[in-house]
């Protein structure tokens with residue numbers, strides 16, 4: 001399990017996240033929902049070791065990883081696909097994907113590469129293109145593919161569907177479900193609340209840096225506050 005407990009996070013000034021806890025089980029999509037600026041990416045960065053914590057702990061399968069570097073977390077099976085993708089635009093798709101395999105042996109790299117190509121059959125014909133020449137949806141597949149090259153047991157997807165055409169939104173969220181079905185624990189940060197809850201087992205809503213609601217995806221889908229705020233009152 002990937003767990004956070006009592007996270008206190010912030011940047012230079014005031015605290016941004018206060019007392020946040022959550023758990024992601026292997027084989028499950030856990031959705032982290034909330035409005036712009038609520039603190040979702042801040043939590044994602046702290047889990048991945050990109051942002052140091054001010055308080056609280058992060059554990060991975062029972063091991064306290066709170067003070068490990070992001071590279072060490074990747075080696076232990078925890079990868080982040082950051083918001084905005086952060087690809088190297090002038091590098092090829094192939095090189096961007098291979099960058100995710102820096103912790104692996106040549107043999108593991110070849111195996112993971114084949115698996116990523118199977119998972120995203122759209123990628124093989126794009127390998128020689130520069131990342132910046134791809135559509136948003138194609139770029140998101142490259143970003144997820146790059147993270148999968150480390151063969152993570154836990155994967156954090158920070159708003160993978162942001163700015164994508166609906167067909168890609170569905171594709172990316174379906175892939176998140178397939179990864180979970182293959183045993184990966186997926187933390188899915190999403191603004192598409194209805195679609196995220198469709199693939200998630202559990203979910204939490206973060207408001208102003210604290211968890212305001214948590215439960216099974218079914219519970220949250222029926223919660224009047226979720227319906228009013230995030231599902232347009234239609235469900």
Ligand SMILES: Nc1ncnc2c1ncn2[C@@H]1O[C@H](COP(=O)(O)OP(=O)(O)OP(=O)(O)O)[C@@H](O)[C@H]1O
Nearest residue numbers: 011012016034035036037038039040041042043083
């Ligand atoms: N690098 C930073 N330096 C200072 N403040 C930051 C930084 N990144 C985020 N913040 C602030 O922290 C708060 C939470 O931001 P965060 O990016 O975690 O929100 P979010 O829930 O991911 O929002 P969004 O849905 O828009 O991505 C915001 O008030 C934001 O302005």
Ligand SMILES: [Mg+2]
Nearest residue numbers: 040041042083
């Ligand atoms: Mg964010």
